[in-house]
Amino acid sequence: MRNLLMIVSYDGTEYFGFQTQPGGNTVQDHLEAAIMQLTGEVVKIHGSGRTDAGVHARQQPFHVHTDSKIPVDRWRMALNGRLPADIRVTDVREVPLSFHARRLAKRKTYRFTINANRIPDVFTRRYQVHHPGRLNVESMREGLKHLIGTHDYTSFASRHSTKASHVRTIYDAWIEWDQSGSCSGSHEQGIIHIFMTGSGFLQHMVRIIVGTLLQVGEGKRKPEDMKRILEAKDRAAAGPTAESKGLMLWEVLYDEAGDEGTDLLERNETEQ
């Protein structure tokens, strides 16, 4: 038996998230079907975490055990030939049997994209939320800083979260503001990318943070309110959950050493 680590990129618009659901039509379902077509094996793949319906992934790792003799360098093209065009395997490598894509994930980065121009862009509309009102991006940057560190993020978690602990660590969070993309005049506000890197994220956590930050940008809340919201440990203290289409799993990093990292097991179980 071999253990293969693969990286998948997908446009989540048409899917009910990464992980298999009773209703079907998930990215995992399509990947497992493609592997079965290729090798004849019924397999269960293990993603780095879940993603909600409509969320995208630039690079999402998963691992799978296989008895297939197909050489590693053949898998990528063979699977892509059996997958829909909005799901692409971008890398395949063999890893030790002890490797686990979810348990050993050390750092995860998400990106949320807001189009703050007057007019939505038809070409990127599936990957960004249109928010044409005036936004104070510097206030949003200031508000975001209050969330960096190790905190109880209950205020920014779905009420349906079943986790015993809502303590997570956000290592870094920053905003990239692209004001060049506008083609229709100088009064445009451009594209705002909000990045967050952490040990793991609770259900809806990035989207609730973004929904609250947008209120800061609109002047409805002050940047320092983010600190007060954290301390409240109450979902009602935060703002609305931003639309899933703006969210993209950007990157997942593993330890070079590859130790078991059992402390990561619980915290990475349920993801955005």
Place this chain on the structure above:
Amino acid sequence: MRNLLMIVSYDGTEYFGFQTQPGGNTVQDHLEAAIMQLTGEVVKIHGSGRTDAGVHARQQPFHVHTDSKIPVDRWRMALNGRLPADIRVTDVREVPLSFHARRLAKRKTYRFTINANRIPDVFTRRYQVHHPGRLNVESMREGLKHLIGTHDYTSFASRHSTKASHVRTIYDAWIEWDQSGSCSGSHEQGIIHIFMTGSGFLQHMVRIIVGTLLQVGEGKRKPEDMKRILEAKDRAAAGPTAESKGLMLWEVLYDEAGDEGTDLLERNETEQ
């Protein structure tokens, strides 16, 4: 009666081109339906030209005559509220009744995009053609230069072209090569954008030029072959027609003076 000049941006993936066809489902059909919903008027809009099924537009102008009293600055949002998400009106202004979006168009620019990386990108897959083989971009640049000027472009026109003359002028043509976009290593070739600006383009002209240039990039033809192909005035001398999804109408420019420019009438009638 007023004459309104509007700019429309569309993702052409789902449409049979801009101009109304017997089979329906064109961008023009959707725009006319939205205007009828808004004003109650049955109108015929006049685009700057046609686009083929699957071709996109970043900025395509059209004009329409209306008796509606709705202020000009209300039209954009009112129409966008009545259009599908992949068609957006980005600008509306009142122009003299003598203005004609097709007849007075002076310069048109098209962009064709090739993804030359090993793996297709799921997020831009609808707007680029994936061509993972090795390409000599410098040879393509050299070949493209031979097409600039005033020439008979019969070799690069659809055999179904019904134009009396195939003489057109390409004012400029250039390649923008983005090698930064690749996220999976240093052996990637990046994204190649081919731009062409001209007085007007024959049916399939940009796509046949690109299909032939790709053969130059692959080393199957020499850059100077482009000159020989032009001189042959024979469609069989050129390469295949590249896929429509890679093509985007980038920009259409008009004379500041706004004179009738009747010499442009014929040459702009049928477009890519």
